[in-house]
Amino acid sequence: AEYMGNYFLQTNFMSSNGIQEHTREEQLMLRFAAAFGIRDENIYEKFKKSFQTEDNNKNLTTFLADGQDSSIMFCFSNNEQAQIFLDAPQPNLFNKRKAVVAIKVSKEPLNSTNFQKSVIYMEMTKDVLKHLYNVFQEVYIPVLQNPQNQAGWTELVTKDLMEKFNNYLAQVYVTTGLIQGRTLLPLPPMKVTTSETTSDKDKAHIFEGSLILWQRQIKNVLKLEPEMVLKQHENPNPLEEINFWHNKMENLNSIHSQLQSERVKKIIKFLDQNKSTYTNPFKKLQEEVQEARREANDNYKFLTTLKPLFEDLTGGYEFESLHDLFVPIMHTILLIWKNSKYYNKAPRLVVLIREICNAIIEKARDFVSYQLIFQLLDSEPQEACEKLQTTQDICIKFKDAYFEYKGKAEGQWKITNNALFVRLDSFLERCIDILHLSETIVQFLSLIHMTL
Numbered sequence: 001a002e003y004m005g006n007y008f009l010q011t012n013f014m015s016s017n018g019i020q021e022h023t024r025e026e027q028l029m030l031r032f033a034a035a036f037g038i039r040d041e042n043i044y045e046k047f048k049k050s051f052q053t054e055d056n057n058k059n060l061t062t063f064l065a066d067g068q069d070s071s072i073m074f075c076f077s078n079n080e081q082a083q084i085f086l087d088a089p090q091p092n093l094f095n096k097r098k099a100v101v102a103i104k105v106s107k108e109p110l111n112s113t114n115f116q117k118s119v120i121y122m123e124m125t126k127d128v129l130k131h132l133y134n135v136f137q138e139v140y141i142p143v144l145q146n147p148q149n150q151a152g153w154t155e156l157v158t159k160d161l162m163e164k165f166n167n168y169l170a171q172v173y174v175t176t177g178l179i180q181g182r183t184l185l186p187l188p189p190m191k192v193t194t195s196e197t198t199s200d201k202d203k204a205h206i207f208e209g210s211l212i213l214w215q216r217q218i219k220n221v222l223k224l225e226p227e228m229v230l231k232q233h234e235n236p237n238p239l240e241e242i243n244f245w246h247n248k249m250e251n252l253n254s255i256h257s258q259l260q261s262e263r264v265k266k267i268i269k270f271l272d273q274n275k276s277t278y279t280n281p282f283k284k285l286q287e288e289v290q291e292a293r294r295e296a297n298d299n300y301k302f303l304t305t306l307k308p309l310f311e312d313l314t315g316g317y318e319f320e321s322l323h324d325l326f327v328p329i330m331h332t333i334l335l336i337w338k339n340s341k342y343y344n345k346a347p348r349l350v351v352l353i354r355e356i357c358n359a360i361i362e363k364a365r366d367f368v369s370y371q372l373i374f375q376l377l378d379s380e381p382q383e384a385c386e387k388l389q390t391t392q393d394i395c396i397k398f399k400d401a402y403f404e405y406k407g408k409a410e411g412q413w414k415i416t417n418n419a420l421f422v423r424l425d426s427f428l429e430r431c432i433d434i435l436h437l438s439e440t441i442v443q444f445l446s447l448i449h450m451t452l
Contacts, residue, residue: 024064024115025051028102031121035100036077043080050081059084063102064110071104074124094126129176136169145191159202166206170213183221183251185214185258188267204274207267211278218285221251222292226351235423237359238310241352242303249296256293259286295342302336302343314359319367322360322394326401329356334405337412346415353402357424360398364391364427373434381442388435395428 022030029048038044051060063073063086076083076099089099104110106118125131143149144165150158170186177184188206226244229236258264271279309329317325333352337344368387376384399421406413418425 022112024110024112025060027112027115028060028064028119031102032075032077032082032100035121035123038077038080046080047077047082051084056082056084059086062086063104066109073102075100075102091126099124127176129172129179133169133172133176136165136172140165141169141189141191145189163206170210174213174217181247181251182254183217185217185255185264186210187263200274204271204276207271208276208278210267211271211282215282215285218255218289221248221255222288224248225347227347230351230354235358235361236355237314237362238306238352238355239314241355242300242307242310245296245300245303249293249300252289252293252296255289259289298341299343299348302340305336306332310359313356314362317363319363319394320390322363323397323401326398327404330401330405334408337409344412346413349413350415350419353420354423356398357421360395361424361427364394364431367391368431373438381438385435385438385442388431388438391431392428392435395424395431399424 029051033044033047036047038047051057059073063084072086074085074089076085076089076093076097078097083093093099101122101124103120103122104118105120106114108114108118110118123131144162153161166189169189173184173186188210224244226241229240229244268279268282306329309325309332313322313325313329333349337349342348368391373384373388376387402420
C-alpha cells in the first residue's frame with residue numbers, strides 16, 4: 001500500500017514543482033485509493049467524494065483529531081464508494097472485498113509533514129489466518145532470511161529463531177485447515193528444501209520434524225469414526241452419517257493429494273537416502289491413508305442413495321405417513337450391506353439405525369409435544385389419546401420393518417436389539433405411560449355424564 005500510494009501520487013498528482021503538498025485527508029485518501037487499485041483520476045474523484053458522507057466524514061475527523069483514542073481506521077471500497085469504520089467491521093462487510101487499515105503509530109499531532117511516517121497501512125481480508133500466513137510467507141520470511149538482516153547474529157541464534165518462527169508458521173497453516181474442516185500438512189520453507197548451504201544433518205532434522213507433525217495430523221483423521229458423532233452431538237439424525245463420510249472422504253482425498261506432491265516425495269527420498277528411521281513408519285501410514293480413503297469414498301458413494309429418503313424422514317414429511325419411508329429405507333440399507341465392500345459391519349449398522357431412531361423421535365416430539373398434549377388433555381383428551389396411539393404405532397412399525405429385513409439378511413445382522421433401540425424403546429415407554437394417563441382421564445370424564 002505504501003509503495004503503490006507513492007506511485008499513484010507521483011503519476012497522477014504532480015505539479016510543475018514536483019509532488020504537490022497534500023493535506024492529511026488527501027494523503028489518507030491517496031493511500032486508500034492506491035490499495036484499492038484506483039488509477040483513473042475521474043474514478044478517484046468519485047471515490048474522494050464518498051468521504052464527504054456524514055458517517056465517513058465524522059469517522060475521518062475523529063481519526064485525525066489530536067488527543068483522540070481512535071488510533072485505527074478501516075476502509076472498504078465498493079463501486080467507487082468508500083466506507084469508513086473506527087471499530088472492527090462485521091465479517092459480512094468483507095464478502096469478497098478486502099479492507100485497508102490505517103494505524104496511527106505516533107502520539108504526536110498529525111500534520112501534512114509527519115503524516116507519512118506517523119500512519120502505517122495494512123490490508124485485511126475476511127480470512128484473517130490465511131492473510132496472516134501469506135504475510136509471514138511473503139514478507140517476514142524473506143526479511144528474516146536475508147543475510148544482511150542477520151548480521152551480528154550468532155549461528156545458534158539464527159537457527160533457533162528460524163526454527164521457532166517456522167514452527168509458528170506451521171501451526172498457523174494447520175489451524176487454517178482446521179477452520180476449513182481440512183487437514184493441511186505444513187511443508188518446510190522452500191529455501192530450506194532447496195538450499196545447498198544447509199547441511200544434510202540440519203535438513204534431515206527439519207524434515208523429520210515435519211514427518212512427526214504429519215503423522216500426528218494423519219492419525220487424528222484416521223481414528224475418526226461415526227460413533228464419535230453419536231457421542232459428541234446431541235442425538236444426530238442419519239444425514240449426519242452421510243455428512244461424516246463426505247467430510248472424511250474430502251479430508252483423506254486432500255491428504256492423499258498433498259502426499260503425492262513433488263516436494264513431499266523429495267523429502268521422503270532425501271530421508272530415505274540419509275537412512276532416517278522415520279521413513280518406514282511413515283510409508284506404512286501412507287498405506288493406511290490409501291485404505292481409509294478407499295473406504296470413505298466407497299461408503300459415501302453407497303450412502304448417497306439413502307440421502308433423498310433421509311431428507312424426507314427429517315424434513316417436511318407428515319408424521320402420520322412416516323411409515324411409508326421405513327420399508328424403502330431398510331431395503332436400501334440391506335442392498336448397501338450386500339454390495340458395499342466396507343459398509344457391512346455391525347458397528348456401521350448400529351450407528352445408522354440409532355440415528356434413524358433419533359430422527360423418528362424428533363418428528364414424534366413435534367407431533368406430540370408436551371405443550372400440545374397438556375392442552376388437549378384440558379380440551380380434547382380423546383384427540384390426545386389418538387395422537388399418542390399414532391406415535392406408538394409409527395415407532396413400532398419402524399421396528400417391524402427392521403426385523404423384517406433382518407430376516408432377509410440371512411443371519412448377518414447379529415446385533416442385540418438393545419444396542420439399536422435403547423432410545424426409541426425409552427421414548428415408547430414414556431408415550432405409553434402418557435397414553436394410559438390420557439385414557440384414564442377420558443374414562444373419568446365420561447363419569448361426569450353418567451346418572452345413577
